[in-house]
């Protein structure tokens with residue numbers, strides 16, 4: 001595979017020259033910062049932990065260099081120059097027309113930070129929450145500007161996996177939803193829209209269905225973790241890197257999706273009926289933990305995450321060069 005030529009930054013022009021605030025700069029918030037900075041926007045980053053703030057420049061430089069190495073950005077220094085780490089929430093929000101909230105996934109933490117954002121934001125600012133599954137109505141109800149809040153749920157890391165689920169609360173204004181969608185398109189992400197709230201949104205409900213079955217197969221001794229993982233990594237996952245389950249089955253029967261359902265719908269129904277929903281069993285989780293730590297010692301988790309990000313960077317470059325991604 002030939003490496004794609006570096007593209008001129010920004011990839012797609014942002015809708016306006018405005019600043020974006022990143023509130024919470026852990027795994028996900030720091031990735032979001034790169035998403036906006038590489039598209040040409042000024043990014044103001046706040047996290048209450050001084051050590052987190054201090055670590056951002058080095059992490060961002062290393063990550064931007066990896067993107068440049070894969071031809072995904074042209075100018076590392078220009079991207080880094082757009083990142084501004086600040087010491088207060090108010091400084092992050094100053095002049096920001098969009099806020100990406102990425103604090104801990106706990107409803108009381110989200111509620112507190114949304115109240116603080118609400119008090120400091122301009123009325124027209126849009127606030128997207130990275131919440132993995134808690135709907136915005138559980139933590140934005142008391143906000144004065146609650147119509148400007150919605151879920152903008154990414155995949156980790158957002159600068160390598162572009163999908164973002166946009167989920168309105170019952171009171172989210174249509175204009176705020178449209179504005180978030182326009183921004184995400186402009187910065188090269190792939191927004192998907194839910195019409196209304198549901199716990200887990202689309203992504204984690206699909207992931208949950210797969211994980212529930214994977215745990216059950218493992219728990220009942222049908223296969224080990226490595227073989228279950230290989231079924232996805234070297235099978236289902238290959239297609240899923242560029243098409244979803246509906247398009248997959250549309251192509252997997254001579255007459256398309258309806259033909260597939262006629263041939264195999266009964267089998268899937270019987271499989272669904274054979275399962276009763278239950279919590280993941282604790283002793284099985286312990287056994288899985290031991291099996292994983294034998295395969296990958298805890299001391300090697302960070303290196304393996306870097307390996308994953310390197311593979312995702314290569315995949316992102318391939319998809320872009322092949323016209324499979326925006």
Ligand SMILES: NC(=O)c1ccc[n+]([C@@H]2O[C@H](COP(=O)([O-])OP(=O)(O)OC[C@H]3O[C@@H](n4cnc5c(N)ncnc54)[C@H](O)[C@@H]3O)[C@@H](O)[C@H]2O)c1
Pocket residue numbers: 023024025026027028029046047048049052101102103104105106109113130131132133153154155156
């Ligand atoms: N990790 C993932 O795979 C993933 C994927 C998609 C979405 N998310 C969601 O993104 C959000 C962040 O998750 P993460 O994995 O980055 O967690 P993380 O623990 O890496 O980072 C959370 C950061 O929020 C900061 N924080 C806590 N309270 C804050 C406050 N009041 N104001 C500002 N910052 C505050 C913390 O200091 C920390 O740096 C969660 O809602 C999570 O569910 C996570």
